[in-house]
Amino acid sequence: MIKIVDDICKHPMHPFPARMAPAIVWENLKTDERKPLSVLDPMVGSGTSLVIAKALGHKAIGFDRDPLALLIAKVWCSDVEKEKVKLKAKTVIDRAKKRYRTLTVGKAYPRNADAETRAFIRYWFDKINRRQLAALSDAIKGIRNENTKTFLWCAFSRLIITKKVGASLAMDISHSRPHRVYDKAPIKPFDKFEEVVNKVLKSAPFEKGKQNLPKAQIQDGDARELPLIDNSIDMVITSPPYLNAIDYLRGHKLSLVWMGYSIKEIRHIRSTNIGTEVSCRCDSEKEQHTQALMEIGSIDKLTERTKRILLKYAYDMDAVMSEIKRVLAKNGRAVFVIGDSTIRGVFVKNSKLIKYLATEHGFSLQSDIRRILPEKHRYLPPPNYKKSGTELQHRMREEVILTFRN
Numbered sequence: 384m385i386k387i388v389d390d391i392c393k394h395p396m397h398p399f400p401a402r403m404a405p406a407i408v409w410e411n412l413k414t415d416e417r418k419p420l421s422v423l424d425p426m427v428g429s430g431t432s433l434v435i436a437k438a439l440g441h442k443a444i445g446f447d448r449d450p451l452a453l454l455i456a457k458v459w460c461s462d463v464e465k466e467k468v469k470l471k472a473k474t475v476i477d478r479a480k481k482r483y484r485t486l487t488v489g490k491a492y493p494r495n496a497d498a499e500t501r502a503f504i505r506y507w508f509d510k511i512n513r514r515q516l517a518a519l520s521d522a523i524k525g526i527r528n529e530n531t532k533t534f535l536w537c538a539f540s541r542l543i544i545t546k547k548v549g550a551s552l553a554m555d556i557s558h559s560r561p562h563r564v565y566d567k568a569p570i571k572p573f574d575k576f577e578e579v580v581n582k583v584l585k586s587a588p589f590e591k592g593k594q595n596l597p598k599a600q601i602q603d604g605d606a607r608e609l610p611l612i613d614n615s616i617d618m619v620i621t622s623p624p625y626l627n628a629i630d631y632l633r634g635h636k637l638s639l640v641w642m643g644y645s646i647k648e649i650r651h652i653r654s655t656n657i658g659t660e661v662s663c664r665c666d667s668e669k670e671q672h673t674q675a676l677m678e679i680g681s682i683d684k685l686t687e688r689t690k691r692i693l694l695k696y697a698y699d700m701d702a703v704m705s706e707i708k709r710v711l712a713k714n715g716r717a718v719f720v721i722g723d724s725t726i727r728g729v730f731v732k733n734s735k736l737i738k739y740l741a742t743e744h745g746f747s748l749q750s751d752i753r754r755i756l757p758e759k760h761r762y763l764p765p766p767n768y769k770k771s772g773t774e775l776q777h778r779m780r781e782e783v784i785l786t787f788r789n
C-alpha cells in the first residue's frame with residue numbers, strides 16, 4: 384500500500400461509527416488504469432472512500448445529510464495550510480479565554496439557541512464546560528476563512544465525540560450511544576483544544592501546494608435525489624446505513640448544537656434519513672416493495688409496525704439504487720459495503736436486499752465477498768448478543784462487499 388494510504392488507515396480524522404475499511408477502497412481503485420476517474424460516494428459519512436480516491440488521484444464526489452459527517456469528510460479531503468490553522472487555533476483559544484472571564488452560566492449557550500436546545504445542553508454539559516465551549520464556539524464562528532474554520536470545528540468536535548473521556552458528561556458518544564455517567568466532565572476544553580487541533584492536523588493527508596490532487600467535491604445532498612447529471616460517474620463506492628443499527632445523529636448532536644444547529648433541525652434530518660425507525664405509510668410503496676422485503680429475512684416474526692419500517696428502508700434503498708443507475712456511466716462499477724443487522728431479534732439480511740434491488744435495476748453482479756470485521760470495528764452488537772445463537776454471533780462479525788457492473 385502506498386504511504387499516504389497507509390497513513391490514512393492509521394489516522395482517521397474523527398471518530399465515526401461503522402467507518403468503511405480504507406483497504407476496501409484501495410483494493411477497488413488501485414488497479415484502475417484510466418485516470419482520473421469520477422468516484423462517487425452518495426452516503427459519504429466521514430469520507431473514507433473519498434479520501435482514498437483523492438489520494439490515488441481520482442476526482443472524489445460525495446453527499447450526505449448529516450452536517451457532522453459532511454464536516455469531517457470535507458476536512459479529511461481538503462488541502463490544509465497547517466501553519467495557518469495552528470496560528471488561528473492560538474488566536475481562538477486566547478479569544479475564548481478572554482471571553483470566558485465575563486461569560487456567565489446563564490449566557491453560556493450558542494447564540495440564538497432555543498429553549499429545547501438550551502435544555503439539551505444543560506443536561507449533557509457541566510457549568511464550567513458550558514462556559515468554555517460557548518466561548519470557544521463563539522471564537523471559531525468569528526473566523527473568516529471557511530477552510531480554517533471547518534478544520535477548527537472538526538477539532539472542537541473531537542473534544543466532545545469520544546468513547547470515554549471528553550468534554551461532556553457522557554460516555555460512548557463515538558458509538559452514537561451517549562449515556563450520562565459523570566457529574567463533572569473528565570476534561571476541560573481549554574486544556575485540550577490545541578492538542579486536538581494537532582491531532583486533526585496529523586490526520587490531514589493533503590497539504591495546500593504539495594500534492595496537486597483533484598479537489599474533492601462534498602456537499603449536503605440526498606442519495607435518493609442526487610444533483611448529478613446522467614452517466615457522469617465512473618465508479619460508486621459506498622456503505623449505506625444498516626437498517627436500525629446506528630443512530631448517527633444521536634451522538635453527533637452533542638457537537639452540532641454548539642455549531643448552531645437546533646435540536647429541532649437535527650430531529651428533522653434524523654427522521655428523514657435512511658435506516659432510521661421511520662415506518663412506511665403509503666400503500667403504493669407497500670405493494671411495490673413487498674417482494675424486496677421477502678429478501679430481507681424471516682419477516683413473519685415481526686410486528687406490523689416493524690414490517691413498515693423495513694418497507695421504508697427497502698423503498699429508500701430502491702430510490703438510491705435508481706439514482707446510482709442513472710448517474711453511473713455504461714460499464715461503470717458500483718461497490719456496496721454492507722453489514723447485516725438484527726431488528727427486534729430477527730436477523731435482517733441487508734446485503735440480500737441490496738443484491739435484489741441492484742439486479743432489479745439492471746446491474747450485473749460481479750462479486751460477492753464476505754469479510755470478517757476486525758474486533759474494534761464490530762460496532763453495536765445486539766443487546767442480547769452473548770445469549771444469542773452462534774450462527775447470529777458469526778454473522779455479526781462479517782460484512783459483505785458486493786460489486787456490480789452497469
Ligand SMILES: C[S@@+](CC[C@H](N)C(=O)[O-])C[C@H]1O[C@@H](n2cnc3c(N)ncnc32)[C@H](O)[C@@H]1O
Pocket residue numbers: 399401402403404425426427428429430431432446447448449452604605606607621622623624625631655656657658
Ligand atoms: C455507514 S455510514 C457511511 C460511513 C462511511 N463509509 C465512512 O467510512 O465513514 C452511512 C451514512 O449514510 C448517511 N445517510 C443516511 N441517509 C442518507 C441520505 N438520504 N442521503 C445521503 N446520506 C445519507 C448517514 O448520515 C451516514 O453518514
